[in-house]
Structures are given as C-alpha cells and as structure tokens.
Amino acid sequence: MADTTTMGVRRFGRWNWTGTWTLVEREVRRFMAVWTQTLAAPLITAGLFLAVFALAIGPSRGPVMGVPFLHFLVPGILMMTVIQNAFANTSSSILVAKVQGNIVDTLMPPLSPVELVIGYVAGGIGRGLFVGVAIWVVVAVFMGIEVQHPFLALVFVILGSAFLGGLGIVAAIFANKFDQMAAITNFVVTPLSFLSGTFYSIERLPGWLQTLTHLNPVFYLIDGVRYGVIGRSDSSPWLGLVVCLASTAAVLWLCWYWFKRGYRMKP
Template sequence: MVPKIASPQFHSWLPFVTLLRKEVLRFMRVASQTLLTPIITASLYLFVFGATLGERLSVLEGFSYAQFVIPGLILMGVINNSFANTSSSLFMSRYLGGIVDLLVTPVTPPQFILAYTLAAMLRGSLVGGVVWVISTLFAELPWTSPLLAVLMAFLASFLFAQFGLIAAIFAHNFDTLSMYSNFLILPLIYLGGVFYPISILPAPWENLSYLNPLFYLIDGFRHAILGVGDTSFVLAFCVSGGIAATLFVWAAWLIGKGYRLRS
C-alpha cells in the first residue's frame, strides 16, 4: 500500500496547529490558576451582588440588581482572562528566550496571532461560561438575543487578546505587564458600567463615560441579554469592532516586523 502524502496546504498549517495546541495545553496544565481562580473570584462577586443585594436594589426598571450586574461580571471574566492568556504567554516567551525558536519556524504573522488569539478566546469563553452557569443560582437572565450576546463576548475576547499581545511586546518586566491589568483594564471595567448604568450619573460624568471603550463592550453585551441598554447595540458593536480591528492591525504590524521580539 502506498502511503498517503499530506498536501502542501496541510504542511503550511501544521506549525499553526502545533502552536495553538501548545497555547491551549499551557493554560490547561495550570487550570487551578488560569481557570479555577478567576471562577472563584467571579463567584464571590455573584454572592455579594446576587445573594445579598440582588433582590434589595434595582438600578434598571423591570430588572433586579442581580440581573443587571451578572452580564458585566460574565464579560469581566472573559476580558481579564483573554488578556492574561496572550500577555503572559508571549511575555514569558520573550523573557525566557523561547520566542526566538518561534520566529524561525514557518509560522506566518497571521497564523501566529490567530493561534494565540484562539487559545485566549477559549480560556475566556470557558471562564465566562462557567460564571454564567453559576449565576443561574442567583438570577435568571432573559437572553433577549443570545446570538448577539455570544457575538459580543467573542468580540470582547478577540479585542483583549490583541491588546494582550501588544502589552506583552511593550512590557519591560512583570511589573509593567501587571500595570496594564491593574491600572488600565480594571479601572476601565469598573467605570464602564459593570455595577451601575451610566444614565444615573450626573453631568459631566455621564458624558465622560462614553469615552470609555469598555463601556461599549459591557453595554452591548448587557443589551443583547436584557434587551435594554444605555446605547444601541449597533453603535456598541461598531465601536468595539473598530477598536478590535485597529488593535489586530497594530499587533500584526509589530509581529510582522519582529518589533522587540528578537532582542
């Protein structure tokens, strides 16, 4: 019997598949840190805002506070873990020198980005999915447009996977990398309407909130689930999609040039 020879197309995508598999196995091997820890943290948020305040407060007519805050907590898990996966993995490759081995492999810049991005989106989706399952113990969501909600979650995950790659390239050390998460992403999430609708804010804080890019991700995701939001879903999706596309082009340019990857 004559053995079958793999097609050239298969060989061209084999390095990508190998890199994707490596990235997935990387966070699965330390699942207690990459998956369990953020799930426990989100569960504590759900307990505080769901079990204690969920039925006692209401910031949106027709919905309990738990129903209002759960979409934001789900998306927060997706965002944080998507960013953490790409940023930590690429930075460690730079720090340990393993990135040099990747750069000499026949992996194109789009394949490089896609492998890191898909692994990050998988981790973010797993955390977000489990947080949603746990949230059913505290409140029932109407899921007005489930497909749009999933689309918005994937867009948020994709966006922050690109941002994680860019942050890993520009970070000088571990402290710099953690600053992106602690002093940029976290404040923008909290000020983006996770725990309150920006419509209740006095001027000029309501208008300033529209300058927060994470507001559009959070409000768009909540709008798809509850059917109401501070802005239209189309606007939220367009703004978020534009930011995601910009970050993707930026990351592709940096990786294509090998900027700070060979040093």
Template sequence: MRDDANPLPPPPRSYGAVNWLGAWTLFMKEVRRFLKVYFQTIMAPVVTTLLFLAVFSLALGPVAAEVGGVPFIQFLAPGLIMMAMVQNAFANTSSSLIIAKVQGNIIDMLMPPLSGIEMTLAVALGGVARGLAVGCAVTAAMVVFVPMQASAPGLIVYHAVMGSLMLSLLGMLGGIWADKFDHMAAVTNFIVTPLSFLSGTFYSIERLPENLHAFALANPFFYMIDGFRAGFIGHGDAPAAVGVAVVAVADCLLLAATWRMLATGYKLKG
C-alpha cells in the same frame, strides 16, 4: 547520477498561502497551556466572580432598585460574566508573551515559518478560547443563583467573542511592549482594571454625572459589556448597532497594531 553516500536534502516543505498547520499548532499550544492548569485558569475565576456576586447581593440586594427594568442582580450578572471573560483573555496572551520574553524562549515562536498575521491570530484566538471557556463556566455556575435567559443570543455570542478578542489583542500588545513583569502589572493596573470598572459593569451609565457619562461613551469596554448585557436583559444603555460597530473597529485597530509589532519584531528580536 545521485551519490548514495551523500544523499540530497529533502526539498523544502510547501505551506501554501497560509501555514494552517503551523498556526493551528501555535493555537493549540496556547490552549493546552491554560488547560494544563485549568483549576487556576478556569475554576478560580468562577469562584472570584461568584464572590463578587455574593458581596453585591448581600450589600445591595435588599435595597437596590431595579436597573434597566430588571432586578439589580440580574443586571449585574452579565457584566460580571463579561468581566471574567475579558480579564482572562487578557491574562492568557499577556502572560504567554511576557514569560516567553523573560525566559528567553520567545525564539520558539519567531523561528517557525509563520507570518505576522498567522502568529497574531493563533495567539489571540488562544486567549479568546480561554475567555469563552471561563465565560461558559461562570455562566453555568451563576444560573444556579440568578435567573438568566437569552433575549438576543446573537448579541451574546458576538460580544463574548469580540470582547474576548479585544482584550486578547490588548494583552498581546502589553506582552510585546513590556520588558519585565512590573511593566505588565502597570498595563493591568492603570489601563485594563480602570477601563473595566468604569465600563458600566456594576451600574448603568445613565446614573453617571455628565463628564463621567461622556467618558463611559468613549470607553470601548463599555460597549462590549453593554451589548453582552443587552443580549440577556433585552436592552442596553447604547444602541446595539453602535456597540457592534465600536467593538469591531476597536478589534480591527488592535489587530493591525499587534500584527505590525509581530511582523517587525518590535522588542522581540534582539
């Protein structure tokens, strides 16, 4: 007979094979985090990217030859859009984790009943959401100044999503590894920025010397930018199928590494 003065605790909640509610809540937390300061997280990258476009237009526009059969500015625009997307996807996840670690509230993410893969996907997709939001905003602003048309919409969508996912996962790896903001700045300055600028964003890799050309072909950033650009201008420096495969493999490797770090609590659990 039940004692009303000492009621039994409620039974444990069943989440099934996947904690959809928990993963969705963590994802929305990451999305609301950047939407709360949208002027800084979405509008500022639009201004920065348009400034890049203006500088290159004024400096090289009158003398730049066609690249890939299109005017230089039309060649440049998709690369600038992709660069803005992936940099902001990286910034979203890396800042979320490093701030949580420094402030000591990373426990708020580790305590809920979420598996390593659920946490990985929720946080990473939050970064993808920011990357896509920035990409849409930058594209909407850029079409006012640059004639752009979707030659292969499938390539555009694929590389926008998978490229943002790649840098979102890389940002998570950096955020988990870093112990302080200086460490995170090192990842940005010595890994992300060089790979971004040496990926063919501002030029065709066909113009590179042989050794740098080989480096570009080994850079996964090149394939996401080249594939995204090919979706607009109709062709790229690398075969589309190769680019799709390289980006997919890179994402899978980064996903596995991030999941492993979160599942084991690497540098997260004291």
C-alpha cells in the same frame, strides 16, 4: 538545493495551517493545564462579587433598567471576567517566553505575522469562552436568568475576548519585565473594565463622565452583552457592535505590524 518558494509562495503554502493550528493548540493546552487558575479562580471571583453585592445591598436596591439589580450585574461581571482572562492568556504567554528567552521558539518556525496573531488571539478567545460558559452555567442554574438575545451576546463575548487578547499581545510585546506588565494591568486594563458600567448604569453619572465612558471600548462590550442577556442597555447595541469591531480591528492590526517589524521581540 531546490528553492523552497515559487513566485512568493511558501513551502507550506500561502497559509501554514499546521503551524497555526499547533500554536492555537499550544495556547489552549497552556490554560487547560492550570484549570484551577483559569476556571476555578474566575468562578470564585465572579461568585464573590455577586455575593458581596447581594449581602451589602440586598433587596433594598430597586430594579435597574427594569430588572432586579443582581440580574443587571450578572452580564457585566461575566464580561469583565471574560476579557480579563483573555488579556491574561495572551500577555502571560508572550511575556513569559520573552523573560525566559525562549520566544525564539515561536518566532523561528515558518509562521507569518498574521498566523502568529491568529494563533495567540484564538487562545485568548478560547480561554474567554471557557470562563464565560462556565460562569453562565452556574448563573443559569442558581439564578434562572434567561438570555434574551443569545447570538448577539455570544458575538460580543467573542469580540471582547479578541479585543483584550490583542491588547494582551500589545502589552506583552511592549513590556520587558513583569513589573511593567503589572503596571499596564493595574493602570490600564483594570480601570477600563471597572469604569465601564460593569456595576452601574451610566445614566447615574454626570454628563461629562458619561461622555468619557462612551470613549471606552470596553463599555460597549459590557453594554452589548448586557443587551444580549437582559434585553436592556445604555446605548444602541448596533453602535456598540460597530465600535467593538473597529477597536478590535485596530488592535489586531497593531499586533500584526509589531510582529512584522519584530518590535521589541528580536534580539
């Protein structure tokens, strides 16, 4: 039988385009098949956040960063919902496959570690954009907020989805049971997203807490989207872009390394 490789080139070429696209398509179909969970539920949750703040605080709350308080809240709630859904997409896909014992169906095809990372993360980005666009359409119709820097806002949304999608892969590889994943979600992901300026400007925080917040990459994601939407932010959006790019690259490198080693994946 003839060798399927020549000078290190795989039978499918240096890049398995068909395999990578198939994995991306599978991940997209996963969340599209349960759109009530992946679209309707985030929309309702985001709407409830806005409704609760509007009813609890109302017009008594003055402007924040020179804009109405609800306008200040919208980018943070949108980004928080996007990154939570991106994390949920990749983490649930891998963990369910591990628990059910069919992760081998993903590991056996001729997909390199890079292709696996891209396939899973692309699914997380797709779900993040799916949710983000839906929320923004509703907000634009009912609140009439005009996006100040749409391209920059889109870049931060994609970076946020990639970062949390990668973090979801890391969490799913590390966890072997659903309660372990629940612990990671409750004690890592949720605090990162809630304590990052989502509902407040960090100027109101004590100095030491401001410093701690600046160590949280999610702060720069939310702050970057806020700048893209309302043109105001707590820090430089260009610094945020650098931090987000570096954080995303680091997390995706860890995903690649663990896939390459088969860490907690292979029997």
